Amino acid sequence: MSEAESPQEGAPRQPTEEEMAAAIVYRLGRTPVRDILLQTMATMSDGAGIRLGLGPEGDAVKDTQQAKLAIETLRALIGVAEQEIGAAATHPFREPLAQLQMLYARVVEADGGATDTDAEPVQQPDPASRLWTPGSGR
Secondary structure, X not given: OOOOEOOOOOOEOOOOHHHHHHHHHHHHHHOOHHHHXXXXXXXXXXXXXXXXXXXXXXXXXXXXXXXXXXXXXXXXXXHHHHHHHOHHHHHHHHXXXXXXXXXXXXXXXXXXXXXXXXXXXXXXXXXXXXXXXXXOOO
C-alpha cells in the first residue's frame, strides 16, 4: 500500500492544509510571473462578467460594486502588463475590457443608476503604506 492511500479504504487520502499550502508555494516559486499575471487578468475578466449577471447563476450573484472592482482591476493590470510584457500579450484583453465597461454602464443605467457602492465603500490604501519600487522616488 502506498503512502498516499488511506489504510481503511485503499483510496487516496486528502492532502492536509499544510501540504496544500506547500504545493502552492512550490508552484508559485516556479511559475513565471508573466503567466500568473495573464491568468489573473483572465480571472478578473470572468469575474466581472459573472458579477454583471452573465454567468450560469445569472442575477443570483449579480453585484455591480464587485463587477466595477473587477473591471477596474483588469484595467489596471492591463496597464502594468503592457509596460512589463508588451502590448501583444495584453491585446486579447482589450476588447473584453471595453465590452465589460459598456455592459457595466448599461446594467447600472437599467438599475436606475444605482450601484451597490453605498452599501460597502471600497477602502483606499493609505498612501504612506505604499511599497517602494525602483524609480518611484520613494
